[in-house]
Amino acid sequence: MNGDASGSDIVVTGLGVVSCHGCDLDEQRAAVHSGIPRLSEVDRAAEYHRAHGARRAALVDPSCYRSILPPIKARRMSPPSRFAVVASDLALADARWKGELIGGGASSDETAVVFGTSFGPSSYTERILRQIILESPQAASPMLFTESVANAPAAQVALRHGCRGPNLTVTQREASAALAVIEGVGLLRSGRARRALVGGVEELNPLLHSILDRFGALVGSRGASRRQARPFDVEEAARPQDARRDGFNAAEGAAVLLLERAEDAARRGAPMRARIGVCARAFDPAAPSTSWAAQPHPAVVERLRQAVPEADRDGIDRFVAGANGSVPGDAYEVSLADAVGVSAPGLAPKAALGEQGMAGLVGALFALEGIETARAPDYRPLSASPAVQASTATDPPARSALVSACASGGAIGWMSFDAP
């Protein structure tokens, strides 16, 4: 154990992102600022898809990380493991970490890995099921099996960097990444770790895309919606927080943060991107298993009002929404923000990054740099709530950005990133 660090500030010193916009942080900033997604056609060769459903998603181009993770290393990893490993490399480089994480040094025992994921390695799961169903149960590949588990990305990152501290994988759908970061903060504050690589990772394969489409969750799931004008003229682009929203853009990628104690970061002269502020976890027991409650349950509101006291709420000047264009999800989130009493202009980073839990983390860190998220020229907020009113370029950089993650099924994670 590393001693009780409950009184220590926890800071973010590194950020690494892999998304449809590549691996470069400047590209991510430009994309989040523009609010424009980069969508690609999903492979329909397996004939999973309906004829007139959604066709596009925010997919990662593997060539963007080939120089970081060459094919000879990548071949033993599932796609989400590759995303996570690359993002962790980038986060450590961003944090200017020069210490020995690999090998038998004491620091490796003190380094935790906590990731969140909704679906885990979906393509490897699909491939092994195809072997079992179409060939025989004995045809299952052992290599596919070991990389099909949800904690494979966290394990591969630990292997890559020699992280021998706690290794956890949180699986709470859209709230997975935020809850993973909150769990990582807890590990540092309790002294179970001295630093942690935390974040979110998702993989989107054609089967998963077709299933989301069948659930009617995606932009384009209802054929008629595809004929509507889309933001920035990007075919099937989602409209988070817009009154005319009609679904989300499925996405894949990873974002990894390096968390450290502030005194440790200061000692090694590390850049500090943010301080961790409030962390709050809750659950709405009224939520159906695959959707959101019509209105926030009073117990949830009570919980979040206690976890984020009025003084902290007053200090929040950006609400980084988990909104992705989901009709019930976006409505629920803004109702919850209003009920708890968060009154800050909103960002919707999933407009550019698509639905993946890590988007809020990225958006919050960029907000502290003064990056605003553009709305579509014809944006029409779904309500009068401050949370769906866009911040503008004339607003000062955020001092405290609250990340909101409200998952279908009821899990909620809120956390604030404060200016360092």
Added chain:
Amino acid sequence: MKEVTKPSCAAAVVGLGAVTAFGWSVEALRTGLRSGRRAVSTARQLDVAGHRTELASEVDDAGAEASGLSDLGGIARADRFAVASSREAWQQAFGPNGSDDAPAAHRIGVFFGGSTAGMAESEIFFARVLDPERGPSRLRRLESQQLNGPGDAVARDLGAAGPVESLSSACASGALALGAALDALRTGEIDVAVAGGSDALCQLTYSGFNALRAIDPEPSRPFRADREGLNLGEGAGCLVLVRPDHPMLEERRPLAWLSGYGASCDAHHMTAPHPEGRGAEQAMRMALEDAAATPADVGFANAHGTGTPHNDSAEATALGRVVGGAAVPVTSNKGAFGHLLGSAGAVEAVATVLALVDGAVQPTCADQSEAGPDPALEVDLVLDEVRSLPEEGSVGLSSSFAFGGANGCLALRGEPRR
């Protein structure tokens, strides 16, 4: 009677629940484990023809009706196991109709581990996607496909509004979920935690473990000289934990204390444990330190004990370094009900509490015809019949080690027996 002071920073265990192949209750689990019977037989639910083994430890679904679960409808089996175990644990803690000590909804947290969730139901869906002649591929089968299914089902059933977290770190999931619950109680984030794990058998894991050659074609024999691998199983375990200052403890004694936990990662290999048990040792030592306990306080170890050659060797090495050779009795519940994967750590924690309550460690197995403990391992293996625990208030160490090297170890301390 040895005075046991109420440990600081420990959580009181006030309710237990379990669903295993022994039955749909903790009492069924206790009776089965103490008898030394194996709840392993030819698998009925899965297509096992052609595999190296046909054995599994399966839950009899008929028991659900008898357990009063008809109100749950057609939810996934892993969800059903989870809710059944949590209801049993909750009722033991707060009574069938709730009590004045029951917390407000926003002060209840749910922490559940699992690795399969609704995969079995999803396999049916996908098979029909690939071959529509098998029948319609109904989306309803996917409602609990994701790994948060069982934990969310428990939270909805209880009306919990506090933190709800599902952890999926393969075979360490249940133990890590209990550890996360302990930390949430310690910080004061919640007053009551419902923590456990649930997993159901499915083709993917059955085929996958067979592909890895990790399966024993015969009933598994942890720590034995002739061990060849594991048997797969399914089920759920749940513990209700409260803070040590909870008002209910003024009126009643807890079953035991969750005093500490340790978590580590081997960072060695995706499937094979560190050969010297380095990560396992680290987790065990962290659990003891967290519990303010020493190796001398350890009364017994509820081992991960899968029955695979590598795991049992590495774990024996680690145990030897932590508690000293064959200094403490060791049992492996996996010899009785198989490897429950993501729920193993939780069900085995329930078994560890039962051992502390009963003052006796359950045997690994009672089959006298098999080879004895592996002489190459310095392990005092509890075989054949229960072994009394000499010390009251001693610590039971319950370990779980996973794919990818994730390790979780729980330190549970007994209450003095009356």
